[in-house]
Amino acid sequence: MANGNGSFKSKPTSDTKGKTITCKAAVAYGPGEPLVVEEIIVHPPKKMEVRIKIIYTSICHTDISAWRGENEAQRAYPRILGHEACGIVESVGEGVREVKEGDIVVPIFNGECGECRSCKCEKSNMCERNGVNPMKKVMEGDGTTRFSTLQGKPIFHFLNTSTFSEYTVVDSPCLVNFLHPQLSLSLKHLTLLSCGVSTGVGAAWNTANVHSGSSVAVFGLGAVGLAVAEGARARGASKIIGVDINPDKFIKAQAMGVTDFINPKDEEKPVYEIIKNMTDGGVDYSFECTGNVDVLRDAFLSAHLGWGLTVVLGIHASPRLLPIHPMELFDGRNIVGSVFGGFKGKSQLPHFAKQCGHGVVKLDNFITHELPLEEINKAFDLLIAGKSLRCLLHF
Template sequence: MASTKGQTILCKGAVCWGPGEPLVIEEVEVDPPQFGEVRIQILFSSLCRSDVTFWQDKPKIGLFPRIFGHEASGIIESVGEGVTEFVEGDHVLPLFTGECMKCIHCKSTKSNLCEKYRISSARGVMLSDKKTRFRVNGKPVYHYSGSTFCQYTVLEQENVVKLDPSAPLDKVCLLSCGVAAGLSSVWKVANVQKGSTVAIFGLGTVGLAVAAGAKKVGAGKIIGVDINPKKFERALQFGVTDCVNPLETNRPVQEVVKDMISGGVDYSFECVGNAQVVESALLSCHDGWGMTIICGVAGEKTPFTAHPAVLLLGRTITGTIFGGLKPKSELPKFVEMYMNKEFALEDFITHELPLSEINDAFKLLIDGECLRCVIHL
């Protein structure tokens, strides 16, 4: 097979031409990687809720046409000048938020928000020259946190992590976002202890990963809160002990939680990305020590409200991107844990579809019919 290094590649990609419009499978021109960049052949890409949020353009960014997708796995096809960490053929995970290893955030044990390569869903272009590497019929197409709904993509080397080549790419793709974020939110951000009580608001992939992580450390009671009762049976399999549907009670859901756990839970996790849900999660916590962790990506810019006394009485609230994981230096440990069967990824994969049926995957997720749909590219 002839080498494609240094050449523009023509491949299939799912392009969104406008907010909420069906994705169109196009012939996409993918330029060679520039200095410090790598070009990746994407083999598998699962659909994440944040892809839907930005596809609908709820944050009103307005960057279209665009190629979405960020939770993926693949193989390095070629590297640009200045790349020393990767070679052709390396198995990798694209990262929606990067790690330069040099800035004040990367050197700190308290942050994973790299100053230069942190998540920026509004960027749409490469940092080196402020240009896109994608075109359709000569028209530029914007990037999105990896743009993995395309058979080839280009990323800065700081936004890629190398994998053990024995790791199954169709499974570990889930670790580049949702599952790792949920698990690490429990283990690293909250540091949930054995016997603790937990409430999870939103029982999608991140919420169920939180449940699995809480179960693994021996949490005593794990309450799952969701307005879709179809999710409850599956939630019990992931470790949730009790389920609550806010639509089936005439009281605020936080009061229901406090009846179930006298005074409230030790930890609550907001996995929806909704201001009202954040408030409910905070008010579900026990005074004196309760902690709320915001994991959900909010599309709307609605603020949440809380009286200062809620925090004055000892509750805390914090947010986290990617569960606080430093993506390049800490994510390989999660791959190792999966390979050692310390947690399962297969349980999160409910559907698998070819790239040509990606709009069906969006519908499944929006309708609440799936956790993760793995797209085969």
């Protein structure tokens, strides 16, 4: 179990190695239906797979999108959602060398096999074998699941991780080893690095390469958007404009570096015009974190002519295409997408954790609630209502 500071005091025993485990999980049985916390069976890991005991997991808006079934192609039930967590290795399958029983690990939805052409390319953090794939619902090795109901019905996987379960099985390229947690980070903090914080800070650092003295606009002040702001603050941005329709978020945003706040509901002019007036023609960098194409257009037009860069982080489940005319790209603005903040998970996340441990990025403000897994539906409601950033769930 984990103590109040999120550090680990004991580890799973080897009694379960090679055997099935019965444990609690929150199972999705249909789009928008309340998750059911029940006993399930978790099967042993197969070749190049790892079974881990989840210590903490949290909820991201991507989990909510999948839970709602916003993209019909993603619908697969029953399914165990969740992709942001920290845990400890219970057992490993054949061929696994990078982790062993008892290691502290963070599961990552965008894996790194280290062998494919994309992994070997310094310009990309994609992986051809274990990259992010919201349509994937089974294990990479044999195309089957490692979860089942007590009655033997298969339960599908989600985003390479499925962390809303006391135990889960992941492909080894989708785990980052934190065997030596002398990084001054608790397990609670490590949980944040498996998605939201890494995605936002990495977008500011790796994708945009925000520079000191620059101006930034962040559209959507959820956990990812605030992580962008925190990353921009750490890089020395002089003006960080937060845009959100929830005025309560500005107080939290100020603590993470946001210098100005715009609520589109309070304005008569388009947001991009307001930002242009505030920044002498537009910001150096804008970040779209909402998954709304109309907001994306505002973000793009708020970037300065000639050099402004717009980074897309929001998950766009709608079939609507980019609201940008090709000729608008001839004004010198650029637009690019960012997955997992451009981080190569296995090879770069440990260094990022060390930076966080040294206080370069402040993590405490992202954890707003803690609840037991049995109250996961309450945690969903808090996030949907905009009342939480990250609610840590424990078993």
